[in-house]
Amino acid sequence: MSKLKTLAGETALYGLGNIVPRFLNFLLFPIHTAFFHPEEYGVFTYLMSFVALLNVVYSFGMETAFFRFATKPQADAKKIFNIAQTTVLGISTALTLVFILFASSIASLLDARGHENYIIWLAWIMFTDNVVSIPFARLRLEKKPLQFAAFRVANVSIQIILTLYFLYVDFDPKIGIAYIFLSNLIANAFYILFFIRTFLTWRPAFDKEIFPSMVQYAYPIMLTGLAGMMNEFFSRIALDKWLPPNFYPGKSSAFAVGVFGACYKFSVFMNLTVTAFRLAAEPFFFSNATDRNSPALFARVNHYFVLVCCFILLAVSINLDVLKIIFLRKEEYWVGLPIVPLLLLGYLFLGVYYNFTVWFKLTDKTHYGTIITVAGAILTLALNFILIPVAGYYGSSWATVIVYGAMMIACYWLGQKYFPIPYSIGKDSTYILATCILVWGVDRIHFSSLAVAAGFHAAVMILVIGVIYVIEKPQLEKQGQNADKT
Secondary structure (H helix, E strand, O other), X not given: OHHHHHHHHHHHHHHHHHHHHHHHHHOOHHHHHHHOOHHHXXXXXXXXHHHHHHHHHHHOOHHHHHHXXXXXXXOOHHHHHHHHHHHHHHHHHHHHXXXXXXXXXXXXXXXXXXXXXXXXXXXXXXXXXXXXXXXHHHHHHOOOHHHHHHHHHHHHHHHHHHHHHHHHOOOOOOOOOHHHHHHHHHHHHHHHHHOHHHHHHXXXXXXXXXXXXXXXXXXXXXXXXXXXXXXHHHHHHHHHHHOOOOOOOOOOHHHHHHHHHHHHHHHHHHHHHHHHHHHHHHHHHHHOOOOOOHHHHHHHHHHHHHHHHHHHHHHHHOOHHHHHHHHOOOHHHHHHHHHHHHHHHHHHHHHHXXXXXXXXXXXXXXXXXXXXXXXXXXXXXXXXXXXXXXXXXXXXXXXXHHHHHHHHHHHHHHHHHHOOOOOOHHHHHHHHHHHHHHXXXXXXXXXXXXHHHHHHXXXXXHHHHHHHHHHHHHHHHHHHHHHHHO
């Protein structure tokens, strides 16, 4: 239990560095939806989808490669850091120069003619995001979650202050949605100051043995990440391109992208939990890989992860009537709210998939991750192509659930062949199914008063916590007794 408590504590601290900043950024969401109509917000969502895809290429999977090679016996962690940082800086510099030099052509390709400044600002945002990715990874490896959190929180705090200033004090309608890009860019520039000591002590490095091995390990991770981002963000691009004209009467495809992107924001509650857990779990899995009890430990980790995610799925889904008033300031966005439970379920599957990927990372079979995720990307393309013309953004949402569910199942099936882990599949699946049924049932109960509805929903959540506690208590006590014996 002590290792699980350590992981839970580190997850909470990394959550401080990821959930808190992204949640603070999420608090800007009602301001964005108050200032900008779905069509304008759709442009922002569309461009940021490309940024998400390209960020994976910028970092080239070097964060995971850094963890793997820096934690090997007798590894020179400083040398590994220098090689990884050199690689990421070189790739980021080259790509940024390409985007700046060809900003006009790229703006035309992305339907942003006359807004070359968007492309240039986004290129610099990606550059600053990624040149600090390895320094942030080193903080994780050195178990400095408080410093990690401080830098992340400071960055988003600056971004929030700038956004509020631009929108409420110095707003120019001609700039409009670009203020969000500009705020992000200026805030990212402070990362360079935060890591100035790291950059001053870094030295360009190349090793003819280590570098090729790191690249060979990293590029499947990069391809996997790229395919993963396609699974997550391609739906926005596909909606813009494949939605039939007038599918939503009197509304453009940009409107649909804006509504979908806004409602997708509610999946942040699940996504941030998955991200915080992944940041803590990745070094945890590597550091416990040689423990003979690691399979059972990893299975327990996944079980408790599923429990937490099921509660998030329930809590967010049954409280959308309150959340929509707080975060979606224009009622135009509310039509898309029924997709939220689907997206939350999809991200739950994605989180479990990340847990299952431990087998190919520890056995150096990362090409399996590439195969699974590329297959997921192909399935994403196919399902969006089929479902968007008949179901709009509902089709994209179902595609998310199906794809992440399929990836999860495929990864589990392969993992049990090469690195068997005794996951409690039956019990975990029962929890997920029961949660979905409960969400569906509660959603069908209507109240005349929002206050009464909120009270009922709170009672449901408390009851669920109680039931889970009663079910899980015997196992927790047993594990505690075993930990005391060891």
